[in-house]
Amino acid sequence: xxxxxxxxxxxxxxxxxxxxxxxxxxxxxxxxxxxxxxxxxxxxxxxxxxxxxxxxxxxxxxxxxxxxxxxxxxxxxxxxxxxxxxxxxxxxxxxxxxxxxxxxxxxxxxxxxxxxxxxxxxxxxxxxxxxxxxxxxxxxxxxxxxxxxxxxxxxxxxxxxxxxxxxxxxxxxxxxxxxxxxxxxxxxxxxxxxxxxxxxxxxxxxxxxxxxxxxxxxxxxxxxxxxxxxxxxxxxxxxxxxxxxxxxxxxxxxxxxxxxxxxxxxxxxxxxxxxxxxxxxxxxxxxxxxxxxxxxxxxxxxxxxxxxxxxxxxxxxxxxxxxxxxxxxxxxxxxxxxxxxxxxxxxxxxxxxxxxxxxxxxxx
Amino acid sequence: xxxxxxxxxxxxxxxxxxxxxxxxxxxxxxxxxxxxxxxxxxxxxxxxxxxxxxxxxxxxxxxxxxxxxxxxxxxxxxxxxxxxxxxxxxxxxxxxxxxxxxxxxxxxxxxxxxxxxxxxxxxxxxxxxxxxx
Numbered sequence: 001x002x003x004x005x006x007x008x009x010x011x012x013x014x015x016x017x018x019x020x021x022x023x024x025x026x027x028x029x030x031x032x033x034x035x036x037x038x039x040x041x042x043x044x045x046x047x048x049x050x051x052x053x054x055x056x057x058x059x060x061x062x063x064x065x066x067x068x069x070x071x072x073x074x075x076x077x078x079x080x081x082x083x084x085x086x087x088x089x090x091x092x093x094x095x096x097x098x099x100x101x102x103x104x105x106x107x108x109x110x111x112x113x114x115x116x117x118x119x120x121x122x123x124x125x126x127x128x129x130x131x132x133x134x135x136x137x138x139x140x141x142x143x144x145x146x147x148x149x150x151x152x153x154x155x156x157x158x159x160x161x162x163x164x165x166x167x168x169x170x171x172x173x174x175x176x177x178x179x180x181x182x183x184x185x186x187x188x189x190x191x192x193x194x195x196x197x198x199x200x201x202x203x204x205x206x207x208x209x210x211x212x213x214x215x216x217x218x219x220x221x222x223x224x225x226x227x228x229x230x231x232x233x234x235x236x237x238x239x240x241x242x243x244x245x246x247x248x249x250x251x252x253x254x255x256x257x258x259x260x261x262x263x264x265x266x267x268x269x270x271x272x273x274x275x276x277x278x279x280x281x282x283x284x285x286x287x288x289x290x291x292x293x294x295x296x297x298x299x300x301x302x303x304x305x306x307x308x309x310x311x312x313x314x315x316x317x318x319x320x321x322x323x324x325x326x327x328x329x330x331x332x333x334x335x336x337x338x339x340x341x342x343x344x345x346x347x348x349x350x351x352x353x354x355x356x357x358x359x360x361x362x363x364x
Numbered sequence: 365x366x367x368x369x370x371x372x373x374x375x376x377x378x379x380x381x382x383x384x385x386x387x388x389x390x391x392x393x394x395x396x397x398x399x400x401x402x403x404x405x406x407x408x409x410x411x412x413x414x415x416x417x418x419x420x421x422x423x424x425x426x427x428x429x430x431x432x433x434x435x436x437x438x439x440x441x442x443x444x445x446x447x448x449x450x451x452x453x454x455x456x457x458x459x460x461x462x463x464x465x466x467x468x469x470x471x472x473x474x475x476x477x478x479x480x481x482x483x484x485x486x487x488x489x490x491x492x493x494x495x496x497x
Binding site: 030 | 399402403405406408428430456459
């Protein structure tokens with residue numbers, strides 16, 4: 001019997017034919033028959049993911065903005081409109097990434113964070129250590145569930161299931177903004193590269209919403225499709241593409257670090273030192289032509305020299321070939337090869353994302 | 365419980381073998397195997413004309429899924445006479461129909477070679493059970 005934790009949707013996943021696997025201490029659906037078909041459903045129509053294993057943390061207090069300005073590598077000064085969201089890394093003083101997360105500005109004394117499942121305990125401990133200096137209350141909201149509905153038809157189908165006035169507010173949302181009726185919280189965000197919503201709601205209402213979405217033709221999708229979708233979209237996965245041993249600058253996340261002004265944040269000095277020192281590892285997108293699948297930790301070569309490894313790899317159903325993300329030496333060239341089961345296969349370096357708006361961004 | 369047709373023979377490494385008559389056998393992977401692997405994306409066949417030896421530790425073909433690459437091992441001594449070319453464009457055929465249109469290659473058995481050393485359906489079912497625990 002599994003000791004893994006279960007979300008409130010565990011029973012309905014099994015009922016719908018999910019193949020369950022352990023994921024970060026949770027018993028989760030990897031697919032409901034075919035992860036490739038689920039991937040296509042999100043790119044072409046609408047799919048849904050149980051993301052209730054992730055954690056919503058509410059941060060409250062008069063100084064919460066100042067707290068987050070100090071805590072996060074991206075700048076919450078960008079959040080001036082209630083409901084607006086920001087993607088950021090949270091760093092250690094040595095610049096290593098504790099987690100990547102999304103933070104929403106709800107009120108001057110209330111911000112909401114969504115953090116990864118596997119890092120929840122660590123993140124909350126860190127927040128509880130840092131918050132008292134600013135008098136901020138850290139309130140994990142474990143009683144909330146979350147369903148991500150993604151794809152070109154996702155918002156339309158989800159909106160039909162919302163009550164007014166939430167429905168109208170959600171319909172008017174711009175990307176990377178959220179609306180709430182103090183009951184459900186709807187964000188126009190996602191981890192697939194498609195349009196859609198992430199809906200946060202009391203967990204005892206999640207099953208009813210999941211079933212209604214299924215009835216409306218939204219396809220249940222598992223972690224397998226979630227991984228191939230985010231990989232195509234060029235989105236990092238914490239624990240694979242970055243962790244506490246690397247900085248955002250070495251992880252393709254320099255764009256999420258706001259250092260143009262003098263704002264002091266945890267890890268800033270380490271990043272400045274890294275920039276001054278030069279030699280920052282490159283983080284790049286790779287395509288494998290021909291047969292084979294790139295997988296984490298496969299070694300990469302520039303000629304005979306080993307220069308790095310694949311951080312995330314997989315099969316891209318949209319491109320019909322394997323793609324991956326990699327970290328390589330600062331002076332690694334463009335013509336890299338990968339060692340797969342003893343053979344060195346040539347790679348093509350490409351700018352990410354691999355797929356945007358459902359379309360390949362690279363010649364195939 | 366996966367599908368295990370009674371008329372086929374099986375190996376410990378999850379290949380199935382069908383006697384096509386005249387010393388010819390077709391080979392594929394079982395329903396149990398395709399289920400464990402998930403969506404298949406590439407199939408690497410042995411060369412037509414290759415003489416293969418059963419019991420070798422080296423795989424003679426590879427099926428690669430979204431989850432992992434898996435070697436296929438030679439079930440009986442023989443020569444590869446045909447490969448299923450349709451799998452190049454549609455490897456997922458193995459997932460949907462592992463015992464019929466998902467066949468991977470055909471061997472002409474070496475003279476005197478037979479399928480007696482392979483498991484029948486019941487033995488294979490037990491083997492899968494024991495592997496799961």
